Amino acid sequence: MSLHYQAAPLTILVVDDQNATRVALAADLDRAGHRVLEADSADWGLQLFERYRPDLVLLDVEMPDKDGYWAARAMRSAEPGGWTPIIFLSQRSQDADVWKGIEAGGDDYLIKPVTPMILHAKLRAMQRLSHMRQRLVAVSEELRQANAQLHELSQVDPLTGLMNRRGLDGRLQQEIAAARRSGQPLTLMLCDVDHFKRYNDALGHVEGDQCLRHVARQLKDLCRRPADCAARYGGEEFALLLPNTPRSGAMTYARALLRTLAQGQLKHPDSPIAGHITLSGGITTCVPDETTTPEGLLMRADDALYNAKAYGRNRFFSYEMQMDTDEQRQALRGDR
Template sequence: MPAYNLPPEFRTLATLPERPRLLVVDDQPINIQTLYQIFHADHEVFMATGGEQTLAFCRDNLPPDLILLDVVMPGMDGIEVCRRLKSNPALADIPVIFVTARSEPADEVAALAAGGVDFIAKPVNPVVVRARVKTHLTLKAQTDLLHSMVFIDGLTGVANRRRFDEALQIEWHRCRRSNRPLTLLIIDIDHFKRYNDHYGHQAGDACLQQVAAGLKAGLKRAQDLVARYGGEEFVCLMPECDHPAGQTKAEELRAAVAALGIAHADSPTASCVTLSIGVAVMQPSSANTPEALIAAADAALYEAKRNGRNRVSVSADL
């Protein structure tokens, strides 16, 4: 979406990263060196010399903000690389600019049909390539902002259920590829209906906001996600986190919210707002599913409630 179609507050918020991450893909070192010299002063520039290396880099690292991709390469060509990127939900939004010596209209059509956002002929003009990269990075930042707004819970400011559902699928497949565990916490505010009945719904909304802020502050890793799951329930999704670490983090979050000291005069559990937390850890594989992880965490939450609330319950090994 062009910047002039965005409301003013979106234009100011949709800012570029301080040092955008570019991935330059070309089988000729001289071409990589040329683009590196153009961008290295104010961008993080990464390099790949083939299609498989490009896909592996994007899968196994923080994805780049933009890819400058050659078309003609041995093995997998740039067109196929772009198609595979666009077929992966976790990578499909990375803008791809083709940089190639081919300049026939049919080549440009093929590149754009594969999902490229632009097509630049070699040899590159530094001024032109910088301007086009800046344009597409700006468009990407605006798109990311609008995308994030769709996935934010309007009351608490943390991710919403839709964002959690998307993240669960992405992290499930990522942890399955890397053979690493995935941890899920399902969190319930104890006796929240009684809180609402006693203090009123405005106070209830403020309580949800404070709890959400406390949970978000307690997750220190960038890859961890806290989301409002529905009503007074929250979830925390923590990739590459094992049983001991998951239980420890759950206990930290429970203690952090209790330490907020939000008065709950009508709670039979404690004089302040407390949490019950169910923890499940699973090694994603073909033998299990994301839904099984949710069911295990939910069962653990039920166990925490059954045993008196204001506690953490951990599911057995899955």
């Protein structure tokens, strides 16, 4: 008796050294609408399993040379992370035989001769289990993607689209470790918008937000290498993390940023420094060693930022070079 049901057809691998049994099973499964693969040995069954990845395996236990238990273990080893239902077929009916089959990687154990009704009932059950597992895998992947998106969003500043303070802390830790391994210099720059409160008071917070977005774009445009990173440190403060950048290169970055802001001419109606938006910044550069910490670099860059403000703002100060961008520009002019 063959049973037809609405579930999708399966690709079923039948492994049995007895031709009559194998042919009869294949014919019954074929009438039920399934695609059938046949093997008369454990080795051949394993090859078909690896080649076609069937939906289900009907596996005889007693076969010459290598038995069904060996075949089941080999099939399980060939599908890391996956799952293909395996049903053992055997004339052995002792509890120990069933236990041995399950331990070898089987999912069910049927005693020969198997009636078509029992066989198709088992196929339906395995099909349901397979569908449930596929759904669980799909849901797990959806959750993984959702968690990844949430993690990414938790590290992005919603106003500017730059990395936020939390993201910067993690990235700084990674770059310190990478620079320590490679022996390359690492530069951290902290900067903030000069007299930003006056800007907000003069033009309002909506325009203030637009100003911060404008500065963020300039910083992001300055990050031309994949490893360069711009972040919003908090309020009107920003950070640039520049791996493999020496002290002179950091000064070049800073001068380019100030020049870009001056050329952009985003007007500041109440600035005592210039008619446009300006930045003050602190720079620290080092080749990290075992004593280098994110907190230490941030503190040093913040101290340098304080010095830039003390020297008149609209400039970047470097502790390591003991000069600011204005002094460097004058020195370069003197060289000419």
